[in-house]
Amino acid sequence: MEAQLLELLDYQPVLAALASTRDGLLVASVGLAHEDAEAVAAAGSAVAAGDADPVMTIALKGGDLYVALGQELMLLALAETDTVGEGLAGVMLEKVGILDSLLAGEG
Secondary structure (H helix, E strand, O other), rough: OHHHHHHHHOOOOOOEEEEEEEOOOOOEEEEEHHHHHHHHHHHHHHHHOOOOOOOEEOOOOOOEEEEOOOOOEEEEEEEOOOOOOOOHHHHHHHHHHHHHHHHHHOO
């Protein structure tokens, strides 16, 4: 699972990536301390709970939080502000689908 997250770091503005359940339980992370990753996962689940969009961007002080929703998991990426754009959203949707498959034992 971490290999999928590491590939997101190839997008230069992406500083960290993590996968969690849709209710915020951290599954894997790269680029963040465990405690910080847990906090980001919890925040992502709160934001995602009220939104039906499969991909969201939340502006934060000093950067953006990208959230991609899968069936069971969500993928979150922290990136520098306004530097990634639509390309990351498509990659994140693809990756969260792969991670959902891995979780289900299909990959």
